[in-house]
Amino acid sequence: MKKSSISLILAAAMAAAVSAPAFAGDYLVGFANNSDTYDYCAKFRAYLKDATEAKGIDIMVTDAGGDTNVQNGQIDDFIVQDANVVSAISNDLDGSVPALKAAEDAGIPYISFLTSVKGGDDYPGYIYVGSQxxxxxxxxxxxxxxxxxxxxxxxxxxxxxxxxxxxxxxxxxxxxxxxxxxxxxxxxxxxxxxxxxxxxxxxxxxxxxxxxxxxxxxxxxxxxxxxxxxxxxxxxxxxxxxxxxxxxxxxxxxxxxxxxxxxxQDAKAQAEAGADIFAQLRDGTDPKDIEDVYIPFKIVTSDNVDDYLNGGSSTEAETETAQ
Missing domain, CATH: 3.40.50.2300 (Response regulator)
Structure with missing residues (x-):
């Protein structure tokens, strides 16, 4: 099972000594992209920003440029800026562990999109969204x-x-x-x-x-x-x-x-699933009760490529949750 029965207590407001939030909204999400140089990551970033803001949630978006240390620092910055949730296309199975630990220490959820972080299953605030x-x-x-x-x-x-x-x-x-x-x-x-x-x-x-x-x-x-x-x-x-x-x-x-x-790999469906999770967390759902989300891959060849061009997909995305 990915979730334990340990209750997660979401963090209270950060001490007054930290810098003020960059956004004025009541709920703030941070997203650290792996690298905007990858076409898929850039597309996912745009979809996630749009889907999150459509739910009335503020989102800070950064680009780590493929550098794990930079990404970990960006997630630290999100926490300092009172983000309620941090998220990322996590850059490295082992190297991203410090970012996960920082979120755990701060008592806030960590959403890992598309890639996994070692030890995530041991933290009830960790949720994976992507594909198998x-x-x-x-x-x-x-x-x-x-x-x-x-x-x-x-x-x-x-x-x-x-x-x-x-x-x-x-x-x-x-x-x-x-x-x-x-x-x-x-x-x-x-x-x-x-x-x-x-x-x-x-x-x-x-x-x-x-x-x-x-x-x-x-x-x-x-x-x-x-x-x-x-x-x-x-x-x-x-x-x-x-x-x-x-x-x-x-x-x-x-x-x-x-x-x-x-x-x-359906970037739009993955991003919309992520935005749905942000909204659940904002509305008070305990992260340990939110299952990982998997959007199935679909095979594209010359026989069906026209169904997927220009942002389309041949059928509405099918969503699977972890069992």
Missing amino acids: NVDAGKAQGEYLVDALPENAKILYFTGEPNDQQYIDRKQGLTDALKARDDIEILDEYNVKNSKDLGMSTAEDCIMSYDHFDAIVCQNDDSALGVVQALKTNDMLGDVLVLGIDGSDPALESIKNGEMAMTAF
Whole structure:
């Protein structure tokens, strides 16, 4: 169970010595984005701000630029400014623990979007909102099992190994690939989910390997970098490129016949679920009584990409809560 029966006492107002709140509203949320440079994170940030303000809740939004220490400092600042809730696309499974501890010490809820923080399940004020990342990796693997030729060889481009997303997405992929014993993962590269590193690493691999059939990426940004490298080397038609997130540029790439597939992560539905949780907390719900929320991934290929372009989705988002 993610929640214990320990009661959480929300903090009273901070001592008069701390700086005054930046907002005048009765309820204040802080959100520290992982990095605005990632298309998906920037889109999520915009959706969260709009959905939260639509409920009459003030929200402070910052950008950590991918730096865990910066993000932890931003969350400390939220607490000093009397935020009632802190939240983040937490940057690091271990590195974000100090931010979680700061929230716990202050007696306020910590909402982690899309990524997890170690020890979160031990704090009744911790709530996760996102998607089951193992399902995204599984979807990639199942696609490859159906699409790849006999004795296929693939390369795996990942984010940081000390990230629960990395762990879960890799597990889902490798589990699904067990359906075929002739598919070989030639190597794995940490490209930090970066478009630039995805492109440069793909260029190096083109020089290093005689042949590979697919490059599987743990997000869309790195996949788009791979597409650029393959285009430059006139290899795009020979290599399947897979991503995760369903960012707008990735959907366009699929539409244009470049990327083969992505696992669509519904940023709007995730953000709206987060805003709903903020409203529940504002209205007095004990955070230990609020379950984690999971928005299922959906598979996007050339067959259904038109359903997802321009911010659409083929069906209304389905929400799952932790059991």
